[in-house]
Amino acid sequence: MTALAAAGTTAAVLPGPLDPLVDGFGRVHRDLRVSLTDRCQLRCTYCLPEEFQDWLPGGRLLSADEILEVVATAVPLGIRTVRLTGGEPLLRRDVVEIVRRIAELPHAPEIAMTTNGLRLAGLAADLAAAGLDRVNVSLDTLDPETFRRMTGRDRLRDVLSGLAAARDAGLRPVKVNAVLVRGRNEHEAPALLRRALVEGWSLRFIEQMPLDAGRTWSRERMVSAEDTAALLSEAFSLTPLAERGSSPAEEWLVDGGPATVGIVASVTRPFCGDCDRVRLTADGQVRGCLFARHESDLVPVLRDPALDRRGRRHAVEAVLRGAIGRKQAGHGMGEAGFVPPLRPMSAIGG
Numbered sequence: 607m608t609a610l611a612a613a614g615t616t617a618a619v620l621p622g623p624l625d626p627l628v629d630g631f632g633r634v635h636r637d638l639r640v641s642l643t644d645r646c647q648l649r650c651t652y653c654l655p656e657e658f659q660d661w662l663p664g665g666r667l668l669s670a671d672e673i674l675e676v677v678a679t680a681v682p683l684g685i686r687t688v689r690l691t692g693g694e695p696l697l698r699r700d701v702v703e704i705v706r707r708i709a710e711l712p713h714a715p716e717i718a719m720t721t722n723g724l725r726l727a728g729l730a731a732d733l734a735a736a737g738l739d740r741v742n743v744s745l746d747t748l749d750p751e752t753f754r755r756m757t758g759r760d761r762l763r764d765v766l767s768g769l770a771a772a773r774d775a776g777l778r779p780v781k782v783n784a785v786l787v788r789g790r791n792e793h794e795a796p797a798l799l800r801r802a803l804v805e806g807w808s809l810r811f812i813e814q815m816p817l818d819a820g821r822t823w824s825r826e827r828m829v830s831a832e833d834t835a836a837l838l839s840e841a842f843s844l845t846p847l848a849e850r851g852s853s854p855a856e857e858w859l860v861d862g863g864p865a866t867v868g869i870v871a872s873v874t875r876p877f878c879g880d881c882d883r884v885r886l887t888a889d890g891q892v893r894g895c896l897f898a899r900h901e902s903d904l905v906p907v908l909r910d911p912a913l914d915r916r917g918r919r920h921a922v923e924a925v926l927r928g929a930i931g932r933k934q935a936g937h938g939m940g941e942a943g944f945v946p947p948l949r950p951m952s953a954i955g956g
């Protein structure tokens with residue numbers, strides 16, 4: 607638990623920064639997504655093909671000190687949530703140390719993590735003790751054979767153990783992210799929701815985006831938010847909840863509640879107007895959007911021996927503001943001339 611949470615305080619009561627991170631469309635940025643590595647043990651068909659080899663060389667990854675420098679600069683500028691992701695964040699040997707050091711910052715942000723869950727059983731307790739607040743675990747199927755076909759690995763049991771460990775460690779809510787792929791797991795949508803209700807997971811279905819390294823995405827084949835709601839409605843009664851705010855998921859009450867299910871319609875009903883996110887890649891590039899064509903390089907300022915701590919923080923802030931200032935109104939998917947980003951999701955940080 608962060609110091610803030612322990613004190614029973616919430617981010618909302620903190621005084622706002624004098625000069626927050628605002629883009630050209632008036633969107634205030636409060637959510638920093640930090641990719642700890644581009645590596646992952648899984649090969650999800652919609653993310654990383656088996657033959658992918660274009661890994662970042664180890665020396666290009668930011669060190670824990672460098673990551674902390676960026677986070678410590680961003681927090682006084684109004685960042686209230688830091689989400690650790692990747693690649694697979696739990697592949698970083700220093701992941702517990704990184705969590706602990708973020709939690710020890712003055713006015714520590716909420717710390718969340720998106721993980722495939724494979725190493726969570728062994729790490730959840732240490733992560734929670736270090737200050738991790740909550741996790742999103744990716745799980746697309748409850749069938750071991752479908753899991754193997756969708757991820758290239760026979761590891762469903764490890765993910766389920768990881769989810770149990772997250773709950774036991776008090777990481778709440780335990781969120782589960784599921785991507786439905788046509789002809790592969792879409793029929794499992796109701797079973798995933800049924801299991802989520804039993805386990806107390808907060809389940810969200812995410813529309814597949816054109817971010818796979820294999821460039822196999824097609825809008826026609828994608829299982830849309832509307833399709834997902836229809837699949838779930840065959841087994842449950844869904845009532846839409848109002849207003850998603852800056853949260854990407856549209857929430858639905860399941861069978862009258864109190865349980866809910868979320869559907870993230872990134873492609874068919876984008877939520878860019880409420881975007882409050884900025885991303886840091888594992889090799890020190892700031893991106894205003896998953897789909898940005900431009901990256902702002904923090905490495906020269908993080909590794910400039912001529913800068914003292916104050917000078918470095920000013921320089922990091924300038925790069926963050928520059929990247930946020932360049933944000934477009936929307937991700938542009940579906941518009942004429944849309945080109946997917948050069949890097950796959952695993953290298954940007956999901």
Ligand SMILES: C[S@@+](CC[C@H](N)C(=O)[O-])C[C@H]1O[C@@H](n2cnc3c(N)ncnc32)[C@H](O)[C@@H]1O
Nearest residue numbers: 653692693694720721722744783814815951956
């Ligand atoms: C890229 S992963 C990184 C974190 C971690 N390895 C994990 O599995 O959760 C983050 C999330 O992105 C989702 N994802 C990956 N590729 C996607 C795509 N093309 N469209 C939508 N979601 C995607 C994954 O399902 C996962 O929930």
